[in-house]
Amino acid sequence: MGDQPNSSSVAGGYALQVPETISCELLFLGIDGIEPDYGATISNLTEATLNKKMIETAQMLILLADSSKFNRRGVAKICSVEQIDYIITDDKIPAHLVNQFEDKGVKIIIS
Numbered sequence: 001m002g003d004q005p006n007s008s009s010v011a012g013g014y015a016l017q018v019p020e021t022i023s024c025e026l027l028f029l030g031i032d033g034i035e036p037d038y039g040a041t042i043s044n045l046t047e048a049t050l051n052k053k054m055i056e057t058a059q060m061l062i063l064l065a066d067s068s069k070f071n072r073r074g075v076a077k078i079c080s081v082e083q084i085d086y087i088i089t090d091d092k093i094p095a096h097l098v099n100q101f102e103d104k105g106v107k108i109i110i111s
Helices: 012-022 043-059 096-103
Strands: 024-030 034-036 037-042 056-065 078-080 086-089 107-110
Touching: 012 037, 037 043, 043 056, 043 078, 096 107
Parallel strands: 024 056, 056 086, 086 107
Antiparallel strands: 034 037, 037 078
């Protein structure tokens, strides 16, 4: 089991077994990058597999991404835009990006 020192997350063999035994209604995930035509990405390859499994079990996917994460890519793709229900971001996101994601069915929450 690999504990991540800067977060409260767990990865590795044990963590990969958890999604097979649970179902969640809402899944909130922080990401490192997102593009309207590519999807969401993170930079930690170990967490990518776990994130993909959790996304498969979630009924609703909510991504957390400040405006600096848009039009950037991390190393590992975790989902396509079609899998995303909501993105929570800050008010610095350009209007044209909001429109691009909303045109694809993603609801943008600016806080």
